Amino acid sequence: MDPVIVVGAGPVGLALALALARHSVPTVVLDEGPGKDEQRPARTVVLRDDTAAFAERLAGHSFGDTETGARWAGWRSVRRKQLMRELDFDEATPSPLHLPQHELTSALREAIADERLVKVAVDSKLDSLEQDAGGVTVHTRGPKGTWWRGSYLVGCDGSRSTVRKLLDVRFPGRTAVERHAVAALRTELPWPGQALLHRMPPWRHGGAEVVGRPLAGGVWRLDWLLPPRGDLVTPDALVVRIRETLAGWCGGSTPPYELLDTGVHTVHHRLARRWRVGRAFLAGDAAHLLGALGTQGLDEGLRDADNLAWKLGFAWHHGAREALLDSYQVERRAGVAARLRAADQSLPALRGNKNLRSYVPGSARGHDTLLTDGHVGRGPLGAPSSYADSPLAPVFSESFTAVGTEPGAPVVDVRVTAPDGSFVQLRDRLGLGHLIVVLVAPGTVVWERRHWVTAGIMPRLAAAVTALPHAAELLVAESYPGAAAHSVLLVRPDGHLVTALSGVRPAELYAAAETALGGSAPTGRADGEERPGRTGTSTGEEENSAGAAGVARRSG
Structure with a gap:
């Protein structure tokens, strides 16, 4: 099958190519420049903690541990001579990552140099694009102008995107x-x-x-x-x-x-009308521009890459599911649109010296708090997008159990036990082309894995995970915020929670995984019903997990 064509070699395009490589998908990156980036210390990026972790996984090292990036010790908000607010960052409240954009781009280029699935074509300016039922054909001009054939194409070519213009997509704002x-x-x-x-x-x-x-x-x-x-x-x-x-x-x-x-x-502030046209997609500044009140456009662009990579990976390996590919626009465009609306509602108050509550009904936040939210990645201006209303959200069942993460939101980075018995962070297992199932099992940390892997509910859960419609990895966590013992979490490859179930529910776990992959909605799902925890009926067998043998007991 033909590779995915990525147009644009900025941070978003390079990140997308590396993310696709982690899903075993070959890419060609069309770079209209010479393959080098101008060093501009004043052009920096601020990434939320989870977005920074995504970039670090792709680059293969931690930016905060080098001479390039900085994790802030705290945040101060001052008005005239008065200290209004002070925040300290720690493990419970992680700091954003701040680094020059050229350092991020350079690290991604270095990672691509060692990646056999990614080819970068420099001095290649796109000038035509054609689609058919089997793929995309493009032409580039330059010293080595030529034709390229791809299975899909993603325009990551900035605010003046040639891809967007060739697709005739409006960019109002x-x-x-x-x-x-x-x-x-x-x-x-x-x-x-x-x-x-x-x-x-x-x-x-x-x-x-x-x-x-x-x-x-x-x-x-x-x-x-x-x-x-x-x-x-x-x-x-x-x-x-x-x-x-x-x-x-x-x-x-x-x-x-x-x-x-x-x-x-x-x-x-601009937002493209469409982010998908057939086999072509838009991401990063080609799809959206934002940045007022401390919001960070590149952070959103990297989230685009993380969201799209696993969906294109599934389509490349297993055939296109239109609902899955369409969900990229539904999820990401809605998330950026919400951020833009929040900024538009807040700007008159923050820049016009008027009462905030008249512009943001029901909000008691002060100006400094709202601005701080935008800069440090909180609240409506800065918090990560949740995909609770996604078409990939499964129907609610009676076995759904509430945990500290709402369905559709990014999961918390807890320590887990990997299949080989090693302890790793949950984020380290993301973006590898498979779903993740996490069993919350208090007590397992005190035993070696060989003692509990065949005990209690583990064999039944392992069999259910093996039977899922797509490859999945079973991890075990000592605890998860707000989760009861024997809760089972289903997590997408981009780290967003699909659902949480009480105990081992093979049929319901299978149905949730199938829906999360863009398959048919399970029986009992009403038209327009999108969010777990609202309405619906159980689709799986009933099992009282409270009476099941604990996985932490010693076998034999």
Whole structure:
């Protein structure tokens, strides 16, 4: 079968190619550039903890443990001279990852260099695209202009996407929602390792808002909010902003600093009407632009890649299921649209000095709290998307059990026992081309796996997992937030919870897996019924797991 064609060699395109390789799918990446990236220290990315983990799995190393990325120690929110809020990050509340975008891209390129399933074609500018029932044919111009044949195509070619234009997909939205002057500099500030949001700073050229975010090696990125339509920011004016801001933060005198890079960042909000046209898809900036109020567009783009990779992998190996491929647009477009709506509702209050509650009904959040949410990845502006209303969500059954994660939301990264008996993190098992089944079994941690793998309910559960409609890996967790003993969690390859069942329910587990893979909805599912936990009937056999023998007991 022909490879998947990925158009665009930015972080999203490279991440998608690597993610597809983990699903054993070959790809061709069409890079219109020379295969190298300009080093711009002022162009940085902030990734939520789970998105950072996805990027680190693909790159093969931890960015937070190198000289490139930084995990913040905390977050400070200040208004004029008053400290409004302070957050400390720890294991329970992990910090976002902040790093230069070119460092992320370079790490992904290095990983691709060792990946035999990915071919990168540099100096290859797409100029035509044709689809038929069997695949996609494209032509590229350049020194080695040629035709390419692929099974599917994904446009990751940025805001001016050629793929989107060739597919005739509209890209409506708003222009210049926000403008920021940006500087990357090396200096020492009074709160090492802590990010800062300073609203209404009391010095002359402070403007309405300035954000300081630490990077590795004593480097900081500073962003000053500018009027949406104002004069150009001259180098001299930017130096004045830098000196006054540093002096304001350091007791009145400007500390020594080394200016590394500057720029002006303009935020646009746009959302493509369609993310799938036949065998062609859009992802990243080709599908959406966002970034006001601290939201992070690249974080959403990497989520696009994670969501789409396992679905294309299934289609490539087992044949296309239209419901599964269609679910990419349904899930991801809805998630980004919700983020854009939240920003549009909040902007008049946060930038217009009006009462927040008149724009966000029912919300008691203050301005600083809402802005903090956007920057650190919480709330409507920053929290990860949940796919509770996805067409891949199974019908509710009487065996459904509530856990600390809602169906459709990303699972918590708990320690699990792998089939070989080793202890690993749940996230380490994601994105490998198979479903994941997690049994919550308190007490197993004190015994070697050989003592409980054939005891209690384990043989029955192992047989049920083997019989699923797609390959699945059975993991065992000592505990999971909010889960009772013998809860069984079904997890998608991208780490979103499908359902949680009380005990071993082979028929219901099979039905949930089939639905999660885009198969026919199980009997008893009503039209339009999408969310587990609402209505429906049981489709599996009844079993009182409370009376089942515990898997933690010693066999023999």
